[in-house]
Amino acid sequence: EVLKSCDYIIELGPEGGDKGGEIIAKGIPEQLKDNPNSRTGGYLI
Structure with missing residues (x-):
């Protein structure tokens, strides 16, 4: 729920x-999905 309400995710x-x-990935939650x-992204259903 917290990530879905973000304006932008990196x-x-x-x-x-x-290794990191x-x-x-970056963008609004819909783009990461x-x-x-x-x-x-797979968890942003």
Whole structure:
């Protein structure tokens, strides 16, 4: 519910530490929902 109410989301990843830090998805919740690179998007139903 919190992420659905955000104006804009920047998703970092794909992992943590040395394997992270890249912007893998960004946009409004509706854009992340349809982005195949986003791990968060699938939860924004």
